[in-house]
Amino acid sequence: MHDIIIIGGGAAGLSAAKEAYDPGLKILIIEREAQLGGILRQCIHNGFGIHKYNLELTGPEYAQKTHHLLEGLNIEVLMHSTVVDIIKDDHFELTIMNPTDGEFKLTAKAIIIASGCYEKTRSQILLPGDRPAGIMSAGNAQRYLNLDGYMVGKKVFILGSGDIGLIMARRMTLEGAEVLGVAELMPYSNGLTRNIAQCLDDFDIPLYLSHTITDIVGKDRLENIVISEVDHAFNSIPGTEKTFEVDTLLLSVGLVPDIQMFESLQFHTSPLPGRSSISIFKPRSMDALRAAMLYTFMTLLTGSVKKVKKPDDMQKCMLKMSSNPPPLNRWNPVKTSAMSCLNALIMKIKMRPFSFH
Numbered sequence: 001m002h003d004i005i006i007i008g009g010g011a012a013g014l015s016a017a018k019e020a021y022d023p024g025l026k027i028l029i030i031e032r033e034a035q036l037g038g039i040l041r042q043c044i045h046n047g048f049g050i051h052k053y054n055l056e057l058t059g060p061e062y063a064q065k066t067h068h069l070l071e072g073l074n075i076e077v078l079m080h081s082t083v084v085d086i087i088k089d090d091h092f093e094l095t096i097m098n099p100t101d102g103e104f105k106l107t108a109k110a111i112i113i114a115s116g117c118y119e120k121t122r123s124q125i126l127l128p129g130d131r132p133a134g135i136m137s138a139g140n141a142q143r144y145l146n147l148d149g150y151m152v153g154k155k156v157f158i159l160g161s162g163d164i165g166l167i168m169a170r171r172m173t174l175e176g177a178e179v180l181g182v183a184e185l186m187p188y189s190n191g192l193t194r195n196i197a198q199c200l201d202d203f204d205i206p207l208y209l210s211h212t213i214t215d216i217v218g219k220d221r222l223e224n225i226v227i228s229e230v231d232h233a234f235n236s237i238p239g240t241e242k243t244f245e246v247d248t249l250l251l252s253v254g255l256v257p258d259i260q261m262f263e264s265l266q267f268h269t270s271p272l273p274g275r276s277s278i279s280i281f282k283p284r285s286m287d288a289l290r291a292a293m294l295y296t297f298m299t300l301l302t303g304s305v306k307k308v309k310k311p312d313d314m315q316k317c318m319l320k321m322s323s324n325p326p327p328l329n330r331w332n333p334v335k336t337s338a339m340s341c342l343n344a345l346i347m348k349i350k351m352r353p354f355s356f357h
């Protein structure tokens with residue numbers, strides 16, 4: 001039996017392993033991809049590591065640097081393996097699948113779930129219109145382009161002005177696509193000011209604030225999209241329609257913690273609506289960090305938090321956080337990264353169980 005199994009070998013999982021490490025503990029990281037690093041592997045832009053390493057790194061460099069922290073530590077890693085189920089009894093029993101061993105089980109006294117996020121899809125935000133090819137999340141486009149070497153379109157529109165959307169506007173432009181605009185439902189962008197300047201302004205890409213997509217047209221491939229201005233209640237305003245001829249629509253409309261598989265464990269999660277977008281958090285205190293930590297779903301199932309003595313305390317700090325949310329337009333991706341939150345909290349680990357509800 002392992003003392004700790006960490007599910008996910010992204011920045012959070014690697015940091016968790018480092019912080020939880022103790023020569024007396026048997027620790028295993030399980031990662032479904034063939035490489036460690038998680039989403040950072042596809043984030044080839046710079047801007048990572050400024051706070052933690054005092055360096056301006058790309059995502060892969062940051063991931064590698066974090067990975068190097070584990071060198072020499074006796075931490076096992078199981079690659080290309082997906083955790084498909086977890087049962088909790090007096091210990092955790094994980095069902096894992098991989099191409100070599102098929103399905104098998106491992107047990108652990110504690111688990112840390114660091115499985116990251118997925119992006120909201122078209123159906124989750126109820127976009128109207130046809131359903132042609134050429135509509136995908138900005139992160140999927142980023143992966144196709146940066147990891148697999150595929151160009152996903154020539155004439156592009158982006159819905160959502162979060163940082164992933166902004167970064168993809170620049171990336172697609174640099175690769176030769178024409179990015180006709182970015183539409184944002186809110187009257188302000190969720191992205192960093194730096195990204196607005198460097199990814200949109202520098203390339204003359206228009207940002208349509210208080211706009212959303214009101215029609216999508218295309219039989220096989222996307223042909224055009226219609227955006228409209230919205231009022232304060234987010235209803236589209238008739239007469240404000242603008243049509244763009246595009247073959248690709250990238251969605252950057254929020255992240256959802258990738259935790260469905262683990263919900264049978266009945267741990268505490270954020271009471272905020274939908275638990276949908278980690279990007280709205282800017283932790284401002286240890287309480288907030290704990291709340292953000294849970295919210296970004298680095299939910300620590302070690303049952304062993306020193307300062308947060310009871311699950312109740314966690315819920316209180318989440319509620320405190322939700323009743324006093326930080327402004328939406330002040331996301332600092334480094335500070336809000338799951339890893340930073342995880343680091344802050346995991347420093348408080350002491351192996352002492354609390355019960356699950």
Ligand SMILES: Cc1cc2nc3c(=O)[nH]c(=O)nc-3n(C[C@H](O)[C@H](O)[C@H](O)COP(=O)(O)OP(=O)(O)OC[C@H]3O[C@@H](n4cnc5c(N)ncnc54)[C@H](O)[C@@H]3O)c2cc1C
Nearest residue numbers: 008010011012031032038039082083115116139333337338
């Ligand atoms: C498309 C995209 C772009 C982003 N760009 C930025 C950015 O530019 N800057 C920024 O600060 N933040 C960005 N983020 C936020 C990003 O999620 C965090 O910054 C941070 O990298 C997340 O690290 P993580 O370890 O929590 O998750 P991830 O990096 O997603 O790692 C989770 C890992 O868990 C593995 N995994 C998941 N489920 C299982 C399972 N069942 N079994 C085994 N392994 C599993 C996955 O394969 C993955 O490697 C982006 C997020 C997304 C989705």
